Amino acid sequence: MRFHKKQAFDPGAPRRYNTDSKGGIAVKYTKLGATDLTVSRICMGCMGFGDAKRGQHTWTVDEETTRAIVRRGLELGINFFDTAIAYQSGTSEQYLGRALRDFARREDVVVATKFLPRTNEEIADGVSGQEHIRRMIDRSLANLGMDYVDLYIYHMWDWQTPLEDIMEGLNEVVKAGKARYIGISNCFAWQLCRANDIADREGFAKFVSVQGHYNLIFREEEREMAPFCRLEHIAMTPYSALAGGRLAKHPGETSKRLREDSYARFKYDGTAEADAPIIARTAEIADRRGVSMTEVALAWLLGRVTAPIVGATKVSHVEGAAKAADLVLTAEETAWLDEPYVPHPLEGVMAQNTPDAARAAHVWSTGSQTI
Ligand SMILES: NC(=O)c1ccc[n+]([C@@H]2O[C@H](COP(=O)([O-])OP(=O)(O)OC[C@H]3O[C@@H](n4cnc5c(N)ncnc54)[C@H](OP(=O)(O)O)[C@@H]3O)[C@@H](O)[C@H]2O)c1
Secondary structure, three states: OOOOOOOOOOOOOOOOOOOOOHHHOOOOEEEOOOOOOEEEOOEEEOOOEOOOOOOOOOOOEOHHHHHHHHHHHHHOOOOEEEOOOOHHHHHHHHHHHHHHHHHOOHHHOEEEEEEOOOOHHHHHOOOOHHHHHHHHHHHHHHHHOOOOEEEEEEOOOOOOOOHHHHHHHHHHHHHOOOEEEEEEEOOOHHHHHHHHHHHHHHOOOOEEEEEOEOEOOEOHHHOOHHHHHHHHOOEEOOEOOOHHHOOOOOOOOOOHHHHHOHHHHHHHHHHHHHHHHHHHHHHHHHHHHOOOHHHHHHHHHHOOOOOOEEEOOOHHHHHHHHHHHHOOOOHHHHHHHHOOOOOOOOOHHHHOOOHHHHHOOOOOOOOOOOO
C-alpha cells in the first residue's frame, strides 16, 4: 500500500502509541486543544531538516540524519511533527514525508505544515488569497507525499490579503479533506480573535492551535495570548522552545547552528545579557537534579502549554526532549527560573507583523521550488 493513499480517518480506531519505548523513555500524550487529535507532549520541529544549499539555513541536516532523528523520535513515542513549505525550499517536507512513509503508519502520526503570505508577484498577477492557499497546500502535500495534513498552519500574518479570503481559503482546504484542522503562528491575540470571529460568523473552520515564539527567555506570549488560549481552549504549541539551543547548552558550549544561525542570533543577541542569568539558572537546576538543560527548559514550558516544538540536529537531542515529560519542577525551582525575566522587545517574525514590514523584503520564501 502506498503511504500517501488517502485512508478514511476513524477517530475510534486504535492508535499505536509507544508507552514503553526503547531506553525506558515514555513520552506523554494530550489532546490538541478542542480537537480529537492525540499528540505527544513533545512536537518534533523539522526546520533543521533539509538541503542546506537550498534555503535560509546553512546548518540543516541531510536526509540520512533526518531519517535517523525521525525514526528515533517515533521509537520514543513522538507522533507530532511540525514542518513548513518555507523550510529549505520544501526539502524539509520531502525528507519528513519519506521518513514517515518508511517508519510509521499515516494514521499514527499528526503532521503539521505551514503556508506563507501571498507574494508581491501573485498580487500583481491577480492571484486571490483562496487560490494562493490552494496552490500552497497542493505543493506541500506533493512534497510530503500525503493526501492530507492533520494541521495546516498560517505561518505569518499576511497584511496584503483580506482576512476573509484567508479564512475562506483555509475552510476550502478543510472541506476538501486536505487538512483536518487549521492553526496559526506568529500572530497577536487580537488577530487570532478577529480571525476566529470571522470563521464563527461565516461557519468556516476555526484556528485550533497557535504556534508562537515562547520559551524561558522570551515570554511575551504570557501577556495576552496565553490567557486568550486558555479561555478559548486553543492549544499552544510554541516554537524555539530551547531558544534555538541557547537553553540546551551550558555557557561556552557551541555548535554549527549556534555559530551560523544568523536569524536566531538576531532574535536573541540583543538581550543576551538579560538572558544570561536565566540560562545559568537552567544549567544550575539541571546539574543539581542530574538531568540535561533541555529537560529543565522543556519541563518549565510543559507546565504552561500543550506541546512545545523542539528542534533537533542529532539523535541524542530527541532523547533529551522526550525525557522532559518525566521531569516535574518544584514550585521553588519554577519561581527561581521565572524571577530574572524582564519584558523583551519583539524580534524576528513578530517584529515584522506590521503593514509596513509586509511590503519589505522578507527572509522567508518558498525558495527555489515553484508554486
Ligand atoms: N512558526 C515559526 O515561525 C517558527 C520559527 C522557528 C521555529 N519553528 C518550529 O519550531 C521548531 C523548533 O525551533 P528551533 O529549532 O528554532 O528551536 P529550539 O527547539 O529552541 O532549538 C533547537 C536546537 O537546540 C539544540 N538542541 C536541541 N536539543 C539539544 C540537546 N539535547 N542538547 C544540546 N542542544 C540541543 C540543537 O541545536 P544545535 O544544532 O546547535 O546543537 C537544535 O537545533 C522548528 O524546527 C520549527 O518546526 C517555527
